[in-house]
């Protein structure tokens with residue numbers, strides 16, 4: 173069961189998951205995760221954003237590393253600066269053949285406009301914790317985004333149209349982190365999320381497992397699977 177998005181919790185055994193960071197101080201740790209984990213370098217604007225060249229040189233040193241999570245979050249202010257960093261990260265990923273996991277909060281239209289501005293230099297993108305409208309889902313999917321469904325999905329308005337969403341490229345994630353670790357063991361969390369999406373979409377577990385592996389291949393540029 174591949175998990176399209178989770179965080180470091182300090183467990184010894186890395187799982188088959190895309191481990192995203194949101195701060196530079198975790199870069200070294202995700203960069204050195206053993207297979208089958210996929211590490212991704214990220215930075216969000218709740219702290220000062222790093223220089224893109226630093227991300228570039230880490231990616232150069234670690235050819236299996238991806239980018240994530242980066243994005244736009246209205247709560248953190250300076251959307252101009254966030255947008256500049258996001259556009260730079262998308263371009264870096266495109267030129268280095270990496271995927272990007274994005275975090276978008278109260279900035280859906282601005283994110284879509286960034287995709288527009290990136291033109292045809294758009295890397296594979298996972299829109300993590302997707303909960304925007306179906307219209308946004310369609311526009312993002314048209315630009316090649318994979319829409320990733322986190323545990324909160326059943327409490328969003330999107331849940332009513334989830335069967336329509338199932339026709340677009342989607343993935344399953346736990347968004348597991350140190351906080352959720354206090355409440356639920358990881359294996360239980362990933363199984364529960366597959367079960368939830370299966371129940372909402374009326375899809376069986378095997379289909380969902382296969383779907384997430386296909387998304388894994390896209391997000392890793394076909395890096396060695398488990």
Ligand SMILES: [Zn+2]
Nearest residue numbers: 177178179347
């Ligand atoms: Zn996350």
